Amino acid sequence: MALWIVLAAVALVVLWGIWAYNRLVSLRNQVANGWRQIDVQLKRRYDLIPNLVNAVRGYMKYEQETLERVIQARNQAVAARSVGEAAQREAELAGVLGRLFALMENYPELKANQNVLQLQEELTSTENKIAFARQFYNDVATKYNIARETFPSNLIAKLFGFQAAELFAVADEREREAPQVSLGW
Amino acid sequence: MNIWEQQARNRRNTVLLVLLFLVMAAAVGYGADYLFFDGQALLLTPVAAAIAIVQALVGYFTGDKIALALSRAYPVTGRTFAERQLINVTEEMAIAAGIPMPKLYIVPDPDPNAFATGRSPRHASVAVTEGLLQRLTRDELQAVVAHEIGHIRNYDIRLMTMVAILLGTVLVLSDFVRRALFYGVNRRRRDEGGAVLLVLWLVLAILAPIAAYLIAMAVSRQREYYADATSAELTRNPEALIRALQKIAAAVAPTTTIPQSLAHMCIEDPRGRAINERTGFWSELFATHPPLHKRIEALRKMAYLTVAS
Numbered sequence: 001m002a003l004w005i006v007l008a009a010v011a012l013v014v015l016w017g018i019w020a021y022n023r024l025v026s027l028r029n030q031v032a033n034g035w036r037q038i039d040v041q042l043k044r045r046y047d048l049i050p051n052l053v054n055a056v057r058g059y060m061k062y063e064q065e066t067l068e069r070v071i072q073a074r075n076q077a078v079a080a081r082s083v084g085e086a087a088q089r090e091a092e093l094a095g096v097l098g099r100l101f102a103l104m105e106n107y108p109e110l111k112a113n114q115n116v117l118q119l120q121e122e123l124t125s126t127e128n129k130i131a132f133a134r135q136f137y138n139d140v141a142t143k144y145n146i147a148r149e150t151f152p153s154n155l156i157a158k159l160f161g162f163q164a165a166e167l168f169a170v171a172d173e174r175e176r177e178a179p180q181v182s183l184g185w
Numbered sequence: 186m187n188i189w190e191q192q193a194r195n196r197r198n199t200v201l202l203v204l205l206f207l208v209m210a211a212a213v214g215y216g217a218d219y220l221f222f223d224g225q226a227l228l229l230t231p232v233a234a235a236i237a238i239v240q241a242l243v244g245y246f247t248g249d250k251i252a253l254a255l256s257r258a259y260p261v262t263g264r265t266f267a268e269r270q271l272i273n274v275t276e277e278m279a280i281a282a283g284i285p286m287p288k289l290y291i292v293p294d295p296d297p298n299a300f301a302t303g304r305s306p307r308h309a310s311v312a313v314t315e316g317l318l319q320r321l322t323r324d325e326l327q328a329v330v331a332h333e334i335g336h337i338r339n340y341d342i343r344l345m346t347m348v349a350i351l352l353g354t355v356l357v358l359s360d361f362v363r364r365a366l367f368y369g370v371n372r373r374r375r376d377e378g379g380a381v382l383l384v385l386w387l388v389l390a391i392l393a394p395i396a397a398y399l400i401a402m403a404v405s406r407q408r409e410y411y412a413d414a415t416s417a418e419l420t421r422n423p424e425a426l427i428r429a430l431q432k433i434a435a436a437v438a439p440t441t442t443i444p445q446s447l448a449h450m451c452i453e454d455p456r457g458r459a460i461n462e463r464t465g466f467w468s469e470l471f472a473t474h475p476p477l478h479k480r481i482e483a484l485r486k487m488a489y490l491t492v493a494s
Contacts, residue, residue: 121266132281
């Protein structure tokens, strides 16, 4: 009888271990997936920025400096390696892009240009997608980290060496609103 | 209640709804057997049950297509700027919610409205009216799409689409019962047991559509609050949804292109009925949507909270 109880207890622990391990793996995959989603949108933004800059260059003759800064910030962001560095470069890029969008408000001819409008919409949307992808990434990464660190699933996490997921810690809200700054100029 | 509990509850309610529907159909079949064959042969019972099962399967797998066809929705191509923008805000919200991109449709109607349909996040569609695209700003459109994405993520669409399809069948069945009674009673002698059964049958025939309707209403009202909350959670911008709801409500013309049977699926009642705006027992019972001022009040509270934190 005692043997059976011990066997049942062991079986329960093993079953729980399998469940906890699978949950951690599935969460880790979600985190990786969320990361890829951000990457997809970032690449899209890197492609769109030169197009927009070229489309508005002819109109914005006196803003060459801002345009150069945008291109420069873009190139720096492309070159970034770690999550932390990428987040910082991205924040800078979003800042100068917000400036560019704000300056574009001063050029009524730009608003009549269908091509520019289209590019601006695509870029605004991509900005949003990056922010929302980050929001989602941070949500799943937090969920994963909690599962990794709380008892008892942390035992399984330690046993199989699950690494912590890095979070985006940039002032997210300010960055999200950057493209919409059109007042005050 | 968190999202997993909401999803689980919706799945359970869908199963309950279908079971209730099958039982009702079988009861109608059994009553017909009694009326026409004196209960000697069970012929119409399996027929009714089979029809009901087929109907439920059709509703489950093609309910979204039926709902879209009924409202004459056409797929979005992205050729115009407005359509491009709709695709963009939907992609944004799908990313924020972590679900696949739903299919997009436009309903040719100048009145602003929107609904979502389908059976799961992988098989989901969002339809908006032309009027909605014309009247709303980008932020407001995003908030409305986020509301619909909320319905998709919570599996509201599965339950609401099934309600729409099965409600139609219940109406047809109860109509059949009334006709059968009209002819059947003339044919049969009225023995006591039979009379009791017939009365029960009649009550069922009258009450079934009302019960089905009440389920549809109750199902819909609660969910609007949840979907509003999801919209605020995804966009972090409840004010945009408040403005959008006000614009949708201010457009007085009813959304005629969307049929009444789909009213409970829309973001605002396409019939523009006054009953939704009142509070109290009867309007609570029959309205498909909570009063707008209550929805806005709830959203204002969320806006205050996001500002405070």
